[in-house]
Amino acid sequence: MSNAKENSVSRLPVMSSKRVLTASNSLENHDCQPAQKKMRKEPEPTKPKAAATIIGNRRPPVATTRAPAAKSVRVAGAATVAAGPSRGVLKQATASTVPKGGAVPKAGGGGGTRRHAWDLKGKVSDMEGKIANYQGKLKSASLENEQLKGSMAQKQLRAAEMEQELQRLRAQLSDYEKNQQTLLAVQDELEKTITDKNTIQRDLANLKAKFTVMETLRESQEVELQTLKMKLSVQESTVARLQTSLRDSEEQVRSLMETVAQQKDDIHAGEMERRQLHNTIQELKGNIRVFCRVRPLVDGGLSEHIQLSANDNKMLALAKTEESHVGRAGDTQKSYNFSFDRVFGPKASQQEVFDEISLLVQSALDGYNVCCFAYGQTGSGKTFTMEGDDTEETMGVIPRAVQQMFKTAKRLEEQGWQFTFTASFVEIYNENLRDLLYTGKANKRPEHEIRKLANNDVTVTNLTYQKVCSEDQVLNLIALAKQNRSTAQTNLNDRSSRSHSVFQLAIEGGNAGRDINCKSTLCLVDLAGSERMLKSQSQGERFKEMTAINSSLSNLGIVITALANKENYIPYRNSKLTYLLQGCLGGNSKTLMFVNISPEPDSFGETLNSLRFASKVNDCVIGTATANRK
Ligand SMILES: Nc1ncnc2c1ncn2[C@@H]1O[C@H](COP(=O)(O)OP(=O)(O)OP(=O)(O)O)[C@@H](O)[C@H]1O
Numbered sequence: 001m002s003n004a005k006e007n008s009v010s011r012l013p014v015m016s017s018k019r020v021l022t023a024s025n026s027l028e029n030h031d032c033q034p035a036q037k038k039m040r041k042e043p044e045p046t047k048p049k050a051a052a053t054i055i056g057n058r059r060p061p062v063a064t065t066r067a068p069a070a071k072s073v074r075v076a077g078a079a080t081v082a083a084g085p086s087r088g089v090l091k092q093a094t095a096s097t098v099p100k101g102g103a104v105p106k107a108g109g110g111g112g113t114r115r116h117a118w119d120l121k122g123k124v125s126d127m128e129g130k131i132a133n134y135q136g137k138l139k140s141a142s143l144e145n146e147q148l149k150g151s152m153a154q155k156q157l158r159a160a161e162m163e164q165e166l167q168r169l170r171a172q173l174s175d176y177e178k179n180q181q182t183l184l185a186v187q188d189e190l191e192k193t194i195t196d197k198n199t200i201q202r203d204l205a206n207l208k209a210k211f212t213v214m215e216t217l218r219e220s221q222e223v224e225l226q227t228l229k230m231k232l233s234v235q236e237s238t239v240a241r242l243q244t245s246l247r248d249s250e251e252q253v254r255s256l257m258e259t260v261a262q263q264k265d266d267i268h269a270g271e272m273e274r275r276q277l278h279n280t281i282q283e284l285k286g287n288i289r290v291f292c293r294v295r296p297l298v299d300g301g302l303s304e305h306i307q308l309s310a311n312d313n314k315m316l317a318l319a320k321t322e323e324s325h326v327g328r329a330g331d332t333q334k335s336y337n338f339s340f341d342r343v344f345g346p347k348a349s350q351q352e353v354f355d356e357i358s359l360l361v362q363s364a365l366d367g368y369n370v371c372c373f374a375y376g377q378t379g380s381g382k383t384f385t386m387e388g389d390d391t392e393e394t395m396g397v398i399p400r401a402v403q404q405m406f407k408t409a410k411r412l413e414e415q416g417w418q419f420t421f422t423a424s425f426v427e428i429y430n431e432n433l434r435d436l437l438y439t440g441k442a443n444k445r446p447e448h449e450i451r452k453l454a455n456n457d458v459t460v461t462n463l464t465y466q467k468v469c470s471e472d473q474v475l476n477l478i479a480l481a482k483q484n485r486s487t488a489q490t491n492l493n494d495r496s497s498r499s500h501s502v503f504q505l506a507i508e509g510g511n512a513g514r515d516i517n518c519k520s521t522l523c524l525v526d527l528a529g530s531e532r533m534l535k536s537q538s539q540g541e542r543f544k545e546m547t548a549i550n551s552s553l554s555n556l557g558i559v560i561t562a563l564a565n566k567e568n569y570i571p572y573r574n575s576k577l578t579y580l581l582q583g584c585l586g587g588n589s590k591t592l593m594f595v596n597i598s599p600e601p602d603s604f605g606e607t608l609n610s611l612r613f614a615s616k617v618n619d620c621v622i623g624t625a626t627a628n629r630k
Pocket residue numbers: 294295296346376377378379380381382383384385494496497498528529596
């Protein structure tokens with residue numbers, strides 16, 4: 001509204017300039033006189049050109065009197081200044097400059113001619129003209145004012161509208177700003193989306209590349225698939241053919257399995273029959289058998305006093321020429337004949353010897369206790385027979401028996417048998433037991449005692465019982481036993497000759513399918529030298545040794561004789577040897593004795609003794625053995 005007012009005022013000067021000028025003229029008529037007087041005192045002002053232009057040539061003096069009212073402006077500006085302030089300003093100026101009642105008629109600037117002072121009528125007429133003129137102007141001013149008011153109202157209306165419009169625009173602007181924010185967010189979103197799009201496009205490009213590769217691969221695989229399909233169809237027809245053939249084969253397998261089962265039964269029955277027959281043969285051969293083996297002479301020559309029959313391998317004669325007191329012609333030949341289950345001459349190989357006892361090894365696997373002794377004087381070949389040397393040809397009964405044992409056990413596994421073997425090796429010296437498989441410190445060797453268990457099994461306390469499952473393991477144990485024996489002896493004291501060594505292999509077999517178990521022991525004994533010494537020749541330790549040896553060997557003979565005579569009491573406990581071998585001797589065992597003899601003439605006496613002892617054993621018939629089966 002204020003603006004509108006200002007605007008309306010500011011427009012006024014153009015139109016009001018006339019009014020101002022007119023008013024000034026009117027004022028001049030009333031008030032200019034004192035001013036004129038005053039003006040006369042002052043120097044002539046600059047020529048009021050504008051006033052002259054508006055008022056005309058007739059009113060120059062008026063212009064000069066008016067000049068002080070617009071003192072600070074030029075003539076042209078006087079009109080402007082007069083027009084600038086409101087009409088009120090002009091009145092004020094008039095009041096201050098024109099004294100009351102002092103008006104001097106003066107020619108007005110209204111263009112009227114200057115009247116004389118007396119021309120009052122003219123002056124009234126002029127005044128009336130002027131009034132009319134002013135009234136007209138007032139009218140037009142009022143009209144104009146009304147117009148202006150209307151215009152102002154319009155403007156105000158317009159302003160209100162514009163204000164509303166402004167509010168609306170502001171609201172719109174706020175909306176726009178909000179929209180802008182939204183758009184910025186959308187822009188961010190869009191940029192992100194564009195980034196994502198670029199990423200996706202890159203990924204897409206990669207995927208396209210991969211797809212191309214895959215497509216190529218797929219095509220090649222398609223080709224491959226086709227090939228495979230063709231192969232498959234071929235294979236399918238082959239499979240169909242094979243399935244038919246498989247069905248036939250299965251049928252055959254079924255019938256074969258039935259046959260196999262039948263054959264297994266037959267084999268088992270055959271095996272049991274074989275065992276029975278085998279045992280019958282062994283019994284027919286005698287449950288105690290004696291083999292004689294003659295050691296070759298060291299120089300390889302022939303022994304004169306030992307005579308072997310060329311046709312009979314069971315006979316042996318010991319011949320001795322007894323000198324006659326009446327000269328050589330009277331010498332007599334004395335011959336001692338012996339008969340054993342088998343006699344091996346000096347040329348008999350280790351294999352030949354073993355062949356004869358291998359059947360007994362088989363008996364051990366069949367569940368019979370087997371005991372094999374080597375008896376004879378020192379140097380007669382007992383150790384050679386039992387252990388032998390290290391080569392294939394010279395190895396003795398123990399390694400060969402073990403070899404056969406594992407071989408046969410393996411074969412029997414196919415028939416459902418499972419065997420476990422436990423080895424022990426003990427030395428009996430001076431009626432003391434010594435573990436030959438001991439590997440601990442020499443000074444910490446434990447004491448051993450023979451114990452009989454509730455089930456009649458005999459065991460030795462603190463003895464090494466080593467589970468073995470291969471021939472090599474047993475050979476290693478034999479080597480260890482040899483080493484243990486050699487450390488105990490000195491050059492002066494060949495202890496091995498005066499001690500018994502007992503190798504025992506406990507055998508446990510089972511056939512789970514047939515629910516059969518068997519248990520037996522294979523004893524292989526290298527006895528001490530059987531030579532008799534004259535009491536006068538043996539002193540101290542030697543005497544003790546001799547006594548122990550003689551005692552145990554003679555006790556062995558006594559036990560065997562008692563068994564043969566089926567005596568009620570068998571004196572097993574009289575010596576450590578018989579006590580240890582209790583399970584392997586007697587009714588439930590098969591016993592084999594090797595009597596080893598030396599071929600040298602000076603061993604004649606000992607040879608004769610050995611053969612006599614062996615003969616006595618050979619005459620024994622120990623009761624029928626029964627297999628330890630459960
Ligand atoms: N049948 C044989 N063929 C070849 N050599 C043999 C035979 N028997 C024994 N010998 C040899 O004779 C020697 C004595 O044999 P061996 O040691 O076996 O006798 P031994 O009776 O065990 O003596 P010891 O009682 O002292 O142990 C050894 O060198 C051995 O190799």
